[in-house]
Amino acid sequence: MALDIKPTRSELIKLKGRIKQTKNGYKLLKMKRDGLFHEFRQLLSVMIEAKKEITEAYRLAKQRIDLANAIEGGLAVRAAAIANSAHPEVEVERRNIMGVFVPSVSGTNLKSTFAERGVGFIGSSPYIDEASDTFSELIEKIVTAAEMEATLKRLLEEIEATKRRVNALEFKVIPELEEAKVFIQLRLEEMEREETFRLKRFKNK
Amino acid sequence: MEIAVVGSPEFTLGFQLAGISTLFNPEDEEERIKVFRNLLNSKDVGIVVVDSTVLASLPDRLRMQLSGSVSPTVLGIGTEEDNTLRETIRRAIGVDLWK
Numbered sequence: 001m002a003l004d005i006k007p008t009r010s011e012l013i014k015l016k017g018r019i020k021q022t023k024n025g026y027k028l029l030k031m032k033r034d035g036l037f038h039e040f041r042q043l044l045s046v047m048i049e050a051k052k053e054i055t056e057a058y059r060l061a062k063q064r065i066d067l068a069n070a071i072e073g074g075l076a077v078r079a080a081a082i083a084n085s086a087h088p089e090v091e092v093e094r095r096n097i098m099g100v101f102v103p104s105v106s107g108t109n110l111k112s113t114f115a116e117r118g119v120g121f122i123g124s125s126p127y128i129d130e131a132s133d134t135f136s137e138l139i140e141k142i143v144t145a146a147e148m149e150a151t152l153k154r155l156l157e158e159i160e161a162t163k164r165r166v167n168a169l170e171f172k173v174i175p176e177l178e179e180a181k182v183f184i185q186l187r188l189e190e191m192e193r194e195e196t197f198r199l200k201r202f203k204n205k
Numbered sequence: 206m207e208i209a210v211v212g213s214p215e216f217t218l219g220f221q222l223a224g225i226s227t228l229f230n231p232e233d234e235e236e237r238i239k240v241f242r243n244l245l246n247s248k249d250v251g252i253v254v255v256d257s258t259v260l261a262s263l264p265d266r267l268r269m270q271l272s273g274s275v276s277p278t279v280l281g282i283g284t285e286e287d288n289t290l291r292e293t294i295r296r297a298i299g300v301d302l303w304k
Binding site: 041044047048051054055058059061062065077078080081082084085086087088089090091092103105128131132135136138139142143145146147149150152153154156157159160 | 206207208218219220221222223224225226251252254272273275276278280282283284290293294297298302303
């Protein structure tokens with residue numbers, strides 16, 4: 001490193017203060033990284049389960065709709081689908097995990113009621129009803145999984161950024177500051193020795 | 206915000222049955238890319254549900270964009286589990302934690 005520092009006492013004092021501050025920040029960031037990672041690991045195990053459940057639920061829903069298609073005919077199923085007037089919506093809010101804003105998703109109107117299906121008592125068929133029920137359940141699962149997935153992604157981003165910052169401090173910033181400190185110390189000692197030597201020469205004359 | 210579903214007509218039909226009305230049935234590659242581009246920039250879509258076979262057929266770059274997106278969050282669904290999140294984790298942390 002090119003040392004363009006003035007080897008003065010005041011500079012040394014300033015530098016010492018900076019090193020202390022940087023080390024403090026480094027410790028805090030390290031803790032943040034570990035905290036985020038802890039949060040991440042916890043959420044990940046839940047997410048893995050949720051993913052498995054979704055796959056299961058989708059398989060079941062697929063089976064049901066295939067059955068409905070086979071028994072009631074594709075046209076009837078499609079007609080029932082078009083008649084459905086329910087409108088599932090999701091609300092996305094922000095939540096804070098250790099300074100990271102993560103979305104908090106809540107669904108409204110995810111399950112369609114019988115009235116909203118718009119088929120009436122005569123037009124409905126148990127197979128189609130069953131299929132739409134399982135799909136409603138699937139959507140509910142999807143909404144919770146989507147929240148977790150988005151949270152995990154945000155946490156990942158933050159972990160990566162924090163990790164990078166921690167590493168930069170540990171391997172670049174702090175060593176450089178230490179080096180500068182050593183340089184100033186050596187330089188000051190050197191100047192002191194020069195001074196005493198000069199005084200001695202003076203005295204001898 | 207809405208939930209959007211992308212996939213073959215058979216895939217989207219079930220979700221339509223549950224009341225979702227934002228459905229996309231892209232037929233060829235070009236259309237698919239267009240649909241996803243639009244969805245990525247869309248402000249009123251919160252969650253995108255995609256058939257995992259469709260997701261697998263997309264170009265890598267777009268797929269990475271989709272898996273990194275938070276709003277909307279893209280979820281692949283299929284009879285096989287999708288591995289996009291797993292990939293993202295492996296890339297960010299360097300270790301496969303999905304166990």
